[in-house]
Amino acid sequence: MKKTFTMLAAAAIAATTAAPALADLVVPNLSYRTGPFAAGGIPYADGFNDYFTLLNERDGGIGGEKVQVPECETAYNTEKGVECYESTKGQGALVYNPLSTGITYQLIPKVTADKIPLYTPGYGRTSAANGKVFEWVFNYPANYWDGASVAIKYLLDENGGSLEGKKIALLYHNSAYGKEPIRTLQELAKKHGFTLSELPIDSPGQEQKSQWLQVRRDKPDYVLFWGWGVMNSVAVQEAANIRFPMDKFIGIWWSGSENDVLPAGDGANGYKALTFNGVGGDYPVYADLKKYVFDAGKGSGAGDAAGSVIYSRGMYAAVIISEAIRKAQEIAGTPKVNAAQVRDGFEALEITDARLEELGLKGFGQPFAASCGDHGGAGGAMIQQWDAAAKKWSLITGFIEPDHDVLDPLVAEDSAAFAAENNIAERCN
Amino acid sequence: MPDQLLYAMEVSLNGLMAGIMYSLVALGFVLIFKASGIFNYAQGVLALFAALTLVGLQQGQIPFSHVINAIFGTELHSFGWTLPALVAIALTALVMVGLAWLIERLVLKHLVNQEPIILFMATIGLAYFLEGLGDVMWGADIKKLDVGLPQGISETIDAITFNAFGYGFFIDRLDIVAAVVAALLVASLTLFSQYTKYGRALRAVADDHQAALSVGISLRFIWVLVWSIAGFVALVAGIMWGSKSGVQFSLSLIALKALPVLMLGGFTSIPGAIVGGLIIGMGEKLFEFFAGPLIGGATENWFAYVLALLFLVFRPQGLFGERIIERV
Numbered sequence: 018m019k020k021t022f023t024m025l026a027a028a029a030i031a032a033t034t035a036a037p038a039l040a041d042l043v044v045p046n047l048s049y050r051t052g053p054f055a056a057g058g059i060p061y062a063d064g065f066n067d068y069f070t071l072l073n074e075r076d077g078g079i080g081g082e083k084v085q086v087p088e089c090e091t092a093y094n095t096e097k098g099v100e101c102y103e104s105t106k107g108q109g110a111l112v113y114n115p116l117s118t119g120i121t122y123q124l125i126p127k128v129t130a131d132k133i134p135l136y137t138p139g140y141g142r143t144s145a146a147n148g149k150v151f152e153w154v155f156n157y158p159a160n161y162w163d164g165a166s167v168a169i170k171y172l173l174d175e176n177g178g179s180l181e182g183k184k185i186a187l188l189y190h191n192s193a194y195g196k197e198p199i200r201t202l203q204e205l206a207k208k209h210g211f212t213l214s215e216l217p218i219d220s221p222g223q224e225q226k227s228q229w230l231q232v233r234r235d236k237p238d239y240v241l242f243w244g245w246g247v248m249n250s251v252a253v254q255e256a257a258n259i260r261f262p263m264d265k266f267i268g269i270w271w272s273g274s275e276n277d278v279l280p281a282g283d284g285a286n287g288y289k290a291l292t293f294n295g296v297g298g299d300y301p302v303y304a305d306l307k308k309y310v311f312d313a314g315k316g317s318g319a320g321d322a323a324g325s326v327i328y329s330r331g332m333y334a335a336v337i338i339s340e341a342i343r344k345a346q347e348i349a350g351t352p353k354v355n356a357a358q359v360r361d362g363f364e365a366l367e368i369t370d371a372r373l374e375e376l377g378l379k380g381f382g383q384p385f386a387a388s389c390g391d392h393g394g395a396g397g398a399m400i401q402q403w404d405a406a407a408k409k410w411s412l413i414t415g416f417i418e419p420d421h422d423v424l425d426p427l428v429a430e431d432s433a434a435f436a437a438e439n440n441i442a443e444r445c446n
Numbered sequence: 447m448p449d450q451l452l453y454a455m456e457v458s459l460n461g462l463m464a465g466i467m468y469s470l471v472a473l474g475f476v477l478i479f480k481a482s483g484i485f486n487y488a489q490g491v492l493a494l495f496a497a498l499t500l501v502g503l504q505q506g507q508i509p510f511s512h513v514i515n516a517i518f519g520t521e522l523h524s525f526g527w528t529l530p531a532l533v534a535i536a537l538t539a540l541v542m543v544g545l546a547w548l549i550e551r552l553v554l555k556h557l558v559n560q561e562p563i564i565l566f567m568a569t570i571g572l573a574y575f576l577e578g579l580g581d582v583m584w585g586a587d588i589k590k591l592d593v594g595l596p597q598g599i600s601e602t603i604d605a606i607t608f609n610a611f612g613y614g615f616f617i618d619r620l621d622i623v624a625a626v627v628a629a630l631l632v633a634s635l636t637l638f639s640q641y642t643k644y645g646r647a648l649r650a651v652a653d654d655h656q657a658a659l660s661v662g663i664s665l666r667f668i669w670v671l672v673w674s675i676a677g678f679v680a681l682v683a684g685i686m687w688g689s690k691s692g693v694q695f696s697l698s699l700i701a702l703k704a705l706p707v708l709m710l711g712g713f714t715s716i717p718g719a720i721v722g723g724l725i726i727g728m729g730e731k732l733f734e735f736f737a738g739p740l741i742g743g744a745t746e747n748w749f750a751y752v753l754a755l756l757f758l759v760f761r762p763q764g765l766f767g768e769r770i771i772e773r774v
Contacts, residue, residue: 051578052696055694217744223697223703224464226461226463226618228743234453245696248693250691251690258617276588280590324751
């Protein structure tokens, strides 16, 4: 009896801690399918998983090596995210993408010590774009400071090249994530002569009456918005309630999904948001996903989110990671790459229009070429606008370049401070 | 009238309205605590579960469809109907009664005479279980709740205040509906507890379990009854908050807004929940208005608790709570 119990226990432990086969490429998915931010976390995780499933099913993996995507639930909680990192890194993890700026900040010193790349597309620590300091972190194709700058450049275009005397309010998630664009916007306010007011909202953001009453009193010309989760849909609803012109309300890319606008119904019509990837499901890659993943019953979710904003972004993260792995295999001359080699792949990665077309994603993202010093990419973003009647997003601009004259010194300053604090010698000299 | 004064008046009114929304959640806590001495950690999740069920039933969503499809390879998602709001609300209320019965049968029955902390722990377990159940039953995507409640600025109040002060106040029509519903709810609960047989039984149990048992009142029935009523109150709170933000899993966090209301109003008083909500709502909004710009804003979450703590120092049982003295 005792022996049987011991065997059963051993079998149970083996089952719960089963590591991927040694030959597999391991890309952990630190996801959040539970908790207050699950509505965003689920489609992102599904898009991420499904793309790797597509590569496995259609191409036999990357360079002939299957990809394993062990998933670990973080609930968008920083402590749990760190636990997930610690519990999965021993499986031979090649790269992490935690979809949380809070978790990213905690993981930066850990991945640096463990020599595992951290990929944070469109989120995380902005100054990690400086590869001279952040050897193991990559945040292309765009970061929050790029986003802030693109939004202001778009507004400049809308106002004949001048924002002099305009009032712009920044409504933001009161967290590391929401505070990221403040520094940039302050610099841009000095440069372009607009007044910036900052309105923090505590997480989760179900109650925003105070902030919107202030918007109603102050009558800013534009509201920029850095929200996530329920904060987004409440903000769109409150803006509609006070009749703030929706076409003057612009969210960052994490505040521009279908989830954020559908609850407000017609009131959300005209709301704008940034995006660093294409919208909708009219890309050939979705046909492949349907054929090899959804119709084969191998989808991470029901498959009904394919083409939605957050799903597409999770998929795009997987696309870039797979391309970095492919590049690493090319450099190393072997399909069996380790984390350090994948880092080299990230640093040498070049995404061209031609390559995007080959991937079934023509025009989906902005081409970029990473380098030793540049881990941030070109930083361009587009503006998408919500059509409430058609219930879909449409792109109303092409890629807008950020203001590198303002951003580059800020990135250099912030990363230099980080380097000084952590005794990091600059590379790439 | 100075602009700042007008703005402060507008903020105060909106604070009172927000306070009523907090009170709707706090009422459910009070009902269960008053009748059984249990601090129901799951009250926020009950509101979430009720709202999820309401949307699911209204839109004809097949419960557990993801699980069914995953196991049997089917493509089931919807029954293909859309129920009228009132029918869906009535059906959801029945589901909440069924849930109350199950909670009594499967959890509370086995914990009679246990320490309050054990019962509290049981409700923590219940909260997480219900959250998971809601996810599996109805999915975790954000759902639009439409039961026909109005939203947006009240033109009437805007016009009246504009004529009076030269500045139109913003009041959300949804908040006005919430205020009316809360008033009706409190009146109904008061009438129920004062003038019905079961209401009197409920009060008897609340006063003294042993004495109530000795005159033949079934404690188990009363528990089912009170959890059913709390479930209905949770449904009302879920409708109001869900109409505001869509039905999503962060809805369960509205419980955090109810805690300072309970601390201030007392855990055993229905009027206390209302008055506590009004004070907390107005207090936090006014503090944000005056002090927020000076100290960086986003003060509401913590200031509500500071306000409640201040009241606690001077009146530990809350404004309307019963004073509890344990002799040793």
